[in-house]
Amino acid sequence: MLLLRFRKPCLIAALSATLVGAALAAFLAPAAAQTAPPVWAQATSDLAPDPAVRFGQLENGMRFAILRNATPAGQAALRLRIGAGSLEETDAQQGLAHFLEHMAFKGSTHVREGEMIKILERKGLAFGPDTNAQTSYDQTLYMLDLPEVDEDTLDTGLLLMRETASELTLSAKAFDAERGVILSEERLRDTPQYRAQMALIDMLLEGQRVTQRRPIGKVDVIRNAPVSAVAGYYRSNYRPDNATLVVVGDFDPAAMEAKIRARFGDWKAGAPAQPEPDLGTVRPRGLSAKVVELPGAATQVQIAFARPFDASPDTLAKRRKELVETLGLTVLNRRLARIARAGNPPFLSAESGFQDLIRSAKIAIIVAESSPEGWRDALAAVVAEQRRLAQFGVGQDELDREIVESRASLQSAASGAATRRTVDLAGTLVNGVDDDKVFTTPAADLALFDSIVKGLKAEEVNTALGAVFDGAGPLVQLATPKLPEGGEAALRAAYEKASAAPVLAQTLKATIAWPYTSFGTPGTVVERKEVSDLGLFMVRFANNVRLIVKPTNFRDDQILVSAYVGNGRLALPLDKPSASWSSYGFVAGGLKAISQEDMDKALAAVVGSINFDVDDRAFKLTGTTRPADLLTQLQITAAYASDPGFRPEAFPRAKAAFLSYLPQLEATPESVVSRDLPALLRSNDPRWGFPSREQIEATAPDDLQKLLGPALAAGPLDVTIVGDVKTEDAINYVAQTFGALPKRDLTPPAPAAFAVRFPETTAEPIRRTHKGRIDQAVALAAWPATDLLSDPARARVLYLADDILQSRLLEQIRVAEGATYSPVGDIELSPTFPGFGFAYSYVETPPAKVESFFANVEKIVSDMKTNGVTADELARVKTPRIERVKKAFLTNDFWMQYLSAAQAEPRILDYIRHSLENYEKVTPADVQTAMAEFFAARKPMRMIVMPENAPNL
Numbered sequence: 001m002l003l004l005r006f007r008k009p010c011l012i013a014a015l016s017a018t019l020v021g022a023a024l025a026a027f028l029a030p031a032a033a034q035t036a037p038p039v040w041a042q043a044t045s046d047l048a049p050d051p052a053v054r055f056g057q058l059e060n061g062m063r064f065a066i067l068r069n070a071t072p073a074g075q076a077a078l079r080l081r082i083g084a085g086s087l088e089e090t091d092a093q094q095g096l097a098h099f100l101e102h103m104a105f106k107g108s109t110h111v112r113e114g115e116m117i118k119i120l121e122r123k124g125l126a127f128g129p130d131t132n133a134q135t136s137y138d139q140t141l142y143m144l145d146l147p148e149v150d151e152d153t154l155d156t157g158l159l160l161m162r163e164t165a166s167e168l169t170l171s172a173k174a175f176d177a178e179r180g181v182i183l184s185e186e187r188l189r190d191t192p193q194y195r196a197q198m199a200l201i202d203m204l205l206e207g208q209r210v211t212q213r214r215p216i217g218k219v220d221v222i223r224n225a226p227v228s229a230v231a232g233y234y235r236s237n238y239r240p241d242n243a244t245l246v247v248v249g250d251f252d253p254a255a256m257e258a259k260i261r262a263r264f265g266d267w268k269a270g271a272p273a274q275p276e277p278d279l280g281t282v283r284p285r286g287l288s289a290k291v292v293e294l295p296g297a298a299t300q301v302q303i304a305f306a307r308p309f310d311a312s313p314d315t316l317a318k319r320r321k322e323l324v325e326t327l328g329l330t331v332l333n334r335r336l337a338r339i340a341r342a343g344n345p346p347f348l349s350a351e352s353g354f355q356d357l358i359r360s361a362k363i364a365i366i367v368a369e370s371s372p373e374g375w376r377d378a379l380a381a382v383v384a385e386q387r388r389l390a391q392f393g394v395g396q397d398e399l400d401r402e403i404v405e406s407r408a409s410l411q412s413a414a415s416g417a418a419t420r421r422t423v424d425l426a427g428t429l430v431n432g433v434d435d436d437k438v439f440t441t442p443a444a445d446l447a448l449f450d451s452i453v454k455g456l457k458a459e460e461v462n463t464a465l466g467a468v469f470d471g472a473g474p475l476v477q478l479a480t481p482k483l484p485e486g487g488e489a490a491l492r493a494a495y496e497k498a499s500a501a502p503v504l505a506q507t508l509k510a511t512i513a514w515p516y517t518s519f520g521t522p523g524t525v526v527e528r529k530e531v532s533d534l535g536l537f538m539v540r541f542a543n544n545v546r547l548i549v550k551p552t553n554f555r556d557d558q559i560l561v562s563a564y565v566g567n568g569r570l571a572l573p574l575d576k577p578s579a580s581w582s583s584y585g586f587v588a589g590g591l592k593a594i595s596q597e598d599m600d601k602a603l604a605a606v607v608g609s610i611n612f613d614v615d616d617r618a619f620k621l622t623g624t625t626r627p628a629d630l631l632t633q634l635q636i637t638a639a640y641a642s643d644p645g646f647r648p649e650a651f652p653r654a655k656a657a658f659l660s661y662l663p664q665l666e667a668t669p670e671s672v673v674s675r676d677l678p679a680l681l682r683s684n685d686p687r688w689g690f691p692s693r694e695q696i697e698a699t700a701p702d703d704l705q706k707l708l709g710p711a712l713a714a715g716p717l718d719v720t721i722v723g724d725v726k727t728e729d730a731i732n733y734v735a736q737t738f739g740a741l742p743k744r745d746l747t748p749p750a751p752a753a754f755a756v757r758f759p760e761t762t763a764e765p766i767r768r769t770h771k772g773r774i775d776q777a778v779a780l781a782a783w784p785a786t787d788l789l790s791d792p793a794r795a796r797v798l799y800l801a802d803d804i805l806q807s808r809l810l811e812q813i814r815v816a817e818g819a820t821y822s823p824v825g826d827i828e829l830s831p832t833f834p835g836f837g838f839a840y841s842y843v844e845t846p847p848a849k850v851e852s853f854f855a856n857v858e859k860i861v862s863d864m865k866t867n868g869v870t871a872d873e874l875a876r877v878k879t880p881r882i883e884r885v886k887k888a889f890l891t892n893d894f895w896m897q898y899l900s901a902a903q904a905e906p907r908i909l910d911y912i913r914h915s916l917e918n919y920e921k922v923t924p925a926d927v928q929t930a931m932a933e934f935f936a937a938r939k940p941m942r943m944i945v946m947p948e949n950a951p952n953l
Helices: 019-028 096-103 116-122 151-166 172-187 193-205 219-224 227-235 253-266 315-341 372-392 397-413 424-435 442-453 458-468 487-500 578-586 594-602 627-643 650-663 669-680 694-700 703-716 726-737 794-816 847-866 873-887 894-899 905-911 913-921 924-935
Strands: 053-057 063-066 074-083 131-135 142-147 243-249 289-295 299-307 349-357 361-370 472-480 525-531 536-541 546-551 559-565 611-614 619-625 717-723 764-768 777-784 824-829 837-845 941-947
Touching: 019 442, 053 253, 063 397, 063 424, 074 151, 074 424, 096 172, 096 227, 116 151, 116 193, 116 594, 142 424, 151 253, 172 219, 172 227, 172 794, 193 289, 193 299, 193 361, 193 472, 193 619, 227 594, 243 424, 289 487, 299 372, 315 349, 315 361, 315 372, 315 397, 315 458, 315 578, 315 594, 315 650, 349 372, 349 559, 349 650, 361 372, 372 458, 372 472, 372 487, 397 442, 397 458, 472 487, 525 764, 536 669, 546 726, 546 894, 559 627, 578 611, 578 650, 578 703, 619 627, 619 703, 627 717, 627 726, 650 694, 650 764, 669 764, 669 777, 669 941, 717 726, 717 894, 777 847, 777 924, 794 824, 794 837, 794 847, 794 873, 794 913, 837 847, 847 924, 847 941, 873 894, 873 924, 894 905, 894 924, 905 913
Parallel strands: 063 243, 289 472, 546 717, 764 941
Antiparallel strands: 053 063, 074 142, 074 243, 131 142, 299 361, 299 472, 349 361, 525 536, 536 546, 559 619, 559 717, 611 619, 777 837, 777 941, 824 837
């Protein structure tokens, strides 16, 4: 997999949705460093590394980091980082760093071609989720997530990493076969959003090497380079002194170190080390204005300043400097968010940040997204806020608020440190190598933060901000679907006008108290049941509010909360579109007694969140909190469930966002599939349809309130709490909040609401068009299945049958034919709609190869029906499935996902209970029967998405 890796706070890749995350990112994860040094970062720092990590280095120069971690128990994560990516390529090698990553799965000295994935599958690793690789500008990363830590599995994982390091065979035949796969990936990655990122990098790093070395490379090199070219890159860059192995998991660190030394100690460099590539320097520039026309992309204005890359060591002084700067920018982000939430805002969203960008420059940037016609207003607004900050600075009360919120986040991280997940720790350790950053403990991060902010004054922050928006620039770019009249001259003029406009000092509101602390007389428990085998309690209050509590020890200091209100899509109109799309603005609408902006201020010290979504069975309110804030989280959730604000200013923002998004959904064949497939698979049921421009325009601001009002007032209400919680606390807090609400009506929806059907097969495929590249198409095949709960054992068979179908498609279309990067497949068996489910597969492919996909599908389905599957083939999908279920059982997310609907649908509990045994019992004969009864019983629904101007449509 190709990865364009950016570090947070990253305004280039995407705008962060969490201001706290943006505030802390630069402090706790300063951006990229130079290529891997010969020593660990702590050797040149006054920061102490986590003492639990065993850092070491072999005589050949390879570094390793070993950390014992038992969350989850009995698992491990291996990461092999090569300190080379596309920046190390020569002109003739552009794209071969990424190509080489693909070749790592194509055979080596001790693992013949085609066997690596099968070996891993037999050990319980699924290709993609557990076995993957990434290539970026400055590193190539190989990843294995091991479901077991027995000697054989650990040895196998280390063997495969060692084979990748120096033993790849790089056969010309395999190399040529993979060209089509890489070209497919190049097409997939070439979206309007990607082109917008690249255009911004080109402006920020003008004339520097990064702009000439995209990780995906050049198409002519991918098509024509000889295998010797990739072999040359392999020998030069895959060297022990350029490699780091990170191993985290439930094992003995001393024993693991012995294994690493035995396995990697004989690795020798295959060629002399190459000189460091010259990445260039930031060019002095004044005001630069650039307009990039990108049909199908969002409209964004970006204002940036570029300074030389900061290659200094990760030290206390550096972290202090960056934290002070970051706190200042979080104030700016808070102000920008406030503007976005106001009535008729000048932009949809905006955020600022700074980062060391790809070892080439230190960038400070503000990005705002707007409607295509609103870019001038967006530009004027962000320029005004940046100038206001520079001229008047931040207020002490603003700074203190950010300190309180940031501290709460760090406290939560420190409290949960003992149950950090293995894969997350492995990723953080690798990022630390790439960033040349000391791996410190969450407790140390908190202590350091407190020492820095103690007595911190706004004056110091304001002085620091003076240097943030400095350097080459301002570099102003407009990315837009259609060039504005006047082009770059118009953009320059708009910036100069905004820069000359007067600005006034910030006016701040007084502190506001959180008003939702009482919901009336606490509810009375009328029914309580312990489900001991699943470790949970089911409770019903006198008002018919139902509660499930599952205490876990999977992650310290984490509690997930959900409230399922009403009947979700079951309550939507069956014969026409609804206003459900505008629920995007439900949370932004705040509460009747307090706006979202004031709520953020009142709850700055609270670790909590709130999200809203429309589910098949209910309208979902969800959030994540910690034990100390559980009552407040429930107050927030209950307030949204009972007293939402539906403030009018939220609707125009939701409307503008959707209208801006519509053209993006025409830009690639995959986006067309994501837009249309949910409704197509349900015979164009409007409850799953994506709104058209006409439907959006026809929706009135109060339509959402009319739609949700009855459900929120009296509909069924199921609360689920999972995590680090005490049962009695949960029951008591829910009694005070949800239990105090008016009585809920548990009458089920009318039977007609449950009627969903798969479409009839047509002689001709369903055809759609996209406005993207002429060489891109999608071919899709879909089959009707059944529901999840009427026969859970049969459901398990269908999952495994679909896994084998996808595996065979991957083997045929990607490996044998090299026609696509990766077939996409999914199976969904409904827990809500009786008898309804579906499976589908699709590929991105050149238009000329669309029909061959359907021929391959028909051949594979027919063969599986007629000849069945082998025991080994079944084991290679069954074992990873079982391991994924075991992993899932050890996460709060799994239990929240299934338990949230378990009061309304008790069969879910039995589905959970028998998951593993149902998978274990599946035989090859069962799979063959399922193929005959479902996949081969009728012709699939076919869908083709072609370029808009392609012939023969």
